[in-house]
Amino acid sequence: MANSLSGDSVVDRVVRVISAFPEGSGSLQLSELATRSGLPLTTAHRLVRQLAAHGLLETGGGGTVRLGLRLWELVNRNSPTLALRQAAMPFMEDIQQVLNQNVNLAVLDGWEALFVERLSRRGSVANRAQIAGRMPVHVSSAGLALMAHQSKAVQGEYLAQFVDPDGKVTAETVRTLLAETAHTGFAQLAGVVDPDTWGIAVPVIDSRQHTVAALGVVVPLHEVRLQALVPALQTAARGVARRLRDSAP
Amino acid sequence: MANSLSGDSVVDRVVRVISAFPEGSGSLQLSELATRSGLPLTTAHRLVRQLAAHGLLETGGGGTVRLGLRLWELVNRNSPTLALRQAAMPFMEDIQQVLNQNVNLAVLDGWEALFVERLSRRGSVANRAQIAGRMPVHVSSAGLALMAHQSKAVQGEYLAQFVDPDGKVTAETVRTLLAETAHTGFAQLAGVVDPDTWGIAVPVIDSRQHTVAALGVVVPLHEVRLQALVPALQTAARGVARRLRDSAP
Numbered sequence: 346m347a348n349s350l351s352g353d354s355v356v357d358r359v360v361r362v363i364s365a366f367p368e369g370s371g372s373l374q375l376s377e378l379a380t381r382s383g384l385p386l387t388t389a390h391r392l393v394r395q396l397a398a399h400g401l402l403e404t405g406g407g408g409t410v411r412l413g414l415r416l417w418e419l420v421n422r423n424s425p426t427l428a429l430r431q432a433a434m435p436f437m438e439d440i441q442q443v444l445n446q447n448v449n450l451a452v453l454d455g456w457e458a459l460f461v462e463r464l465s466r467r468g469s470v471a472n473r474a475q476i477a478g479r480m481p482v483h484v485s486s487a488g489l490a491l492m493a494h495q496s497k498a499v500q501g502e503y504l505a506q507f508v509d510p511d512g513k514v515t516a517e518t519v520r521t522l523l524a525e526t527a528h529t530g531f532a533q534l535a536g537v538v539d540p541d542t543w544g545i546a547v548p549v550i551d552s553r554q555h556t557v558a559a560l561g562v563v564v565p566l567h568e569v570r571l572q573a574l575v576p577a578l579q580t581a582a583r584g585v586a587r588r589l590r591d592s593a594p
Numbered sequence: 595m596a597n598s599l600s601g602d603s604v605v606d607r608v609v610r611v612i613s614a615f616p617e618g619s620g621s622l623q624l625s626e627l628a629t630r631s632g633l634p635l636t637t638a639h640r641l642v643r644q645l646a647a648h649g650l651l652e653t654g655g656g657g658t659v660r661l662g663l664r665l666w667e668l669v670n671r672n673s674p675t676l677a678l679r680q681a682a683m684p685f686m687e688d689i690q691q692v693l694n695q696n697v698n699l700a701v702l703d704g705w706e707a708l709f710v711e712r713l714s715r716r717g718s719v720a721n722r723a724q725i726a727g728r729m730p731v732h733v734s735s736a737g738l739a740l741m742a743h744q745s746k747a748v749q750g751e752y753l754a755q756f757v758d759p760d761g762k763v764t765a766e767t768v769r770t771l772l773a774e775t776a777h778t779g780f781a782q783l784a785g786v787v788d789p790d791t792w793g794i795a796v797p798v799i800d801s802r803q804h805t806v807a808a809l810g811v812v813v814p815l816h817e818v819r820l821q822a823l824v825p826a827l828q829t830a831a832r833g834v835a836r837r838l839r840d841s842a843p
């Protein structure tokens with residue numbers, strides 16, 4: 346039992362170390378990593394050494410630590426999002442080519458939209474490598490498209506705990522947004538990251554009527570082809586769902 | 595000390611479980627995961643439960659286990675290859691647009707080329723989502739481009755341990771290939787995965803004269819624009835190196 350208890354704690358510490366890197370940080374100083382993990386420096390140092398021996402972390406000059414190439418490889422050769430991304434990619438490329446818009450693919454994780462793939466319009470490729478970003482449900486069209494098609498129980502749970510950190514939006518407003526999204530079959534929202542853009546997203550609904558992803562575009566506010574964009578997205582979302590079904594074991 | 599020893603062992607087991615998923619396997623049965631990790635079923639079961647509680651693994655119906663979305667997110671929002679991929683992506687897209695060829699980006703990891711990014715030519719997007727593949731140095735143009743520009747010490751170490759598993763290629767042949775690659779500044783090799791293709795790759799050399807990546811294309815055997823492809827790749831590789839230098843802290 347002592348082993349088991351000790352084991353629990355080590356697993357927890359490993360997770361804390363791996364999770365301690367803030368988004369896009371690259372490398373951290375060991376002391377900062379220890380602080381962020383809530384671990385004593387000696388414990389952090391020992392764990393980093395052990396994880397680095399397996400390639401899950403990498404240590405550099407000046408006491409810096411970063412996630413290891415081996416960990417990146419392990420996760421990406423076996424990504425939990427691989428089947429979804431493979432099914433979606435041809436359709437995302439179609440949208441990018443035909444509409445020349447930024448295209449994204451998100452899944453619901455907790456009360457947030459997690460972006461698992463992104464294609465930028467030609468000429469704005471800088472963000473393409475940055476995936477794995479998150480947005481709260483109520484401020485992203487992808488989040489609304491995902492949540493609007495969850496069960497009433499899940500939606501109820503979400504709304505019951507909803508608090509806008511900015512104090513601007515009430516749960517009732519979000520409820521109305523979700524109802525509108527469910528009714529129209531697509532979500533649209535003025536850009537939060539970039540106020541000069543709209544986000545538009547539609548759900549990808551699998552054969553069991555589960556909403557497994559949201560497919561969306563980010564378009565300039567002056568974009569007037571909304572009536573053309575939505576059916577194109579909906580058609581693509583049906584194609585993604587069909588490919589997911591065909592590729593299921 | 596008992597804690598430390600026990601800790602060593604738990605970290606090792608965590609790594610073994612995370613590493614046990616074969617490429618593209620998606621999910622594994624718990625019993626298969628235990629076998630592949632070399633762990634007793636009860637130990638594997640306990641570790642899976644602990645890791646799943648943190649979202650690093652996910653358990654599904656019928657005793658299946660897969661890598662968790664949370665782990666994917668942690669690694670990809672902070673990818674050790676992010677800076678390289680961000681620097682390379684605009685140039686990779688240029689090559690894809692101008693030459694309409696499959697483009698790839700690899701780093702040297704051990705004695706293998708690890709592919710960290712890939713863009714498929716228009717109309718063949720299926721493989722885009724599959725990165726994190728590996729190829730032995732001597733059968734990939736990327737591997738040759740990477741190794742040909744390593745130090746003599748590293749090359750010597752590589753050649754000293756070289757054994758072709760197929761028994762076809764000798765270390766001497768590989769030495770000659772590396773010398774040719776270093777002399778011409780690019781590597782070319784008939785396709786191994788697809789025998790009707792050529793792979794062509796050039797090194798990305800940073801300001802300290804370290805070869806940090808290889809940029810390559812996969813072209814049909816009948817492609818006759820080799821003389822045009824190589825300078826285009828070399829120009830792009832210089833651009834990648836310049837962006838890496840400009841974005842370095």
